[in-house]
Amino acid sequence: MPASPSGDRPAPVPAPARVDRAPSPGSRARRRREALVAAAFIAPSLLGFSVFYLWPTLRGLWFSLTDFDFFTPPAFVGLGNYARLLEDATFWNAMVVTLQYVAVNIGVQTVVALGIAVLMHRLTTSTLVRSVVVMPYLVANVVVALVFFWMLDAQIGIVNEALTGLGLDPVAFFGDETWAVPTIALVNVWRHMGYTALLIFAGLQMIPGHLYEAARTEGASEWRMFWSITLPLLRPVLAVVLVITMIGSFQVFDTVAVTTAGGPADATRVLQYYIFDLAFQRLDYGYASAVSVVLLVILMAVAALQLRLTRAHQSDLG
Incomplete structure (x- = not known):
């Protein structure tokens, strides 16, 4: 190890530069397969959540801004239902x-x-x-x-x-x-x-x-x-x-x-x-x-x- 200019102790040797290697084609393919398997497991639950929870919630938010009695098309009333609720x-x-x-x-x-x-x-x-x-x-x-x-x-x-x-x-x-x-x-x-x-x-x-x-x-x-x-x-x-x-x-x-x-x-x-x-x-x-x-x-x-x-x-x- 070379000595420092002062001569007290040796100068540190710089660490070799890190070389980032690109993932191999086999590694990328394996990751894609794992992502597809994970998506396949999640899909049924995500579908059920979307159909039975997310979509009804969004529809409910829309209906809350309308006057809707099922037999006629919804009529937009804005925050009228919420104002009625207060009274x-x-x-x-x-x-x-x-x-x-x-x-x-x-x-x-x-x-x-x-x-x-x-x-x-x-x-x-x-x-x-x-x-x-x-x-x-x-x-x-x-x-x-x-x-x-x-x-x-x-x-x-x-x-x-x-x-x-x-x-x-x-x-x-x-x-x-x-x-x-x-x-x-x-x-x-x-x-x-x-x-x-x-x-x-x-x-x-x-x-x-x-x-x-x-x-x-x-x-x-x-x-x-x-x-x-x-x-x-x-x-x-x-x-x-x-x-x-x-x-x-x-x-x-x-x-x-x-x-x-x-x-x-x-x-x-x-x-x-x-x-x-x-x-x-x-x-x-x-x-x-x-x-x-x-x-x-x-x-x-x-x-x-x-x-x-x-x-x-x-x-x-x-």
Whole structure:
């Protein structure tokens, strides 16, 4: 190695220039084949998304700017439907009812599902237990709604028969304005809590077991480990679960349609049922599309806000 001009230490030898070689014809052909295979796998899902989601969404956006009753061509009205929405008392009532339902459903479902998931994680690893927990989710929502509708009937329902046998007055669970929304929310909690618990349980499986062993060595109780280890490390999973359950709660329809049909006195007329009523009973497709767009914007805003507040992109496991 040649010496530097000062003579103190040898001068560094410059590194040879990097020569970028063009990809060989065989490499380019292989990449093209891989791209074609990837496109073939993606194509069915992309086609389904375009036909059943993207195109209906774009059509709905267009219809929301028109006056359309299905029997006549759409007439462009600009933002007229949205201006009408601001003065629609039924829409605002449906918004309040939907928020009441979401609050009860999300609050109870999250707490119960989290408790079930923690118990499964800490006490048992039985596949049979997990299967039993998720079983209600496999039953169709309409079937669940009908079964509970009969069980909670004020006249012949088995629940009210039991209340009468205990000397209590029967309760019109679906027919009383006070009880209707909580009843529908709890019915859906019963059906979905097993699936939600399974999602949370999958997140619990990713928490290293040595953290619990170290905390137990230090004398921490189960309650202390839950608040100091489980909840902080489960935050990203809980954020995703909350977004999924929140979106599903805002879209509740079938339970309301089967049991109360929006009654009594609009006490259970949620946004989805109001959209159904406008579109398929009143044939006011333009205004129904405007309400649907507003619901879409609400769901996007709620999901983005939840992910930001819960810092779902961060994990304490790192």
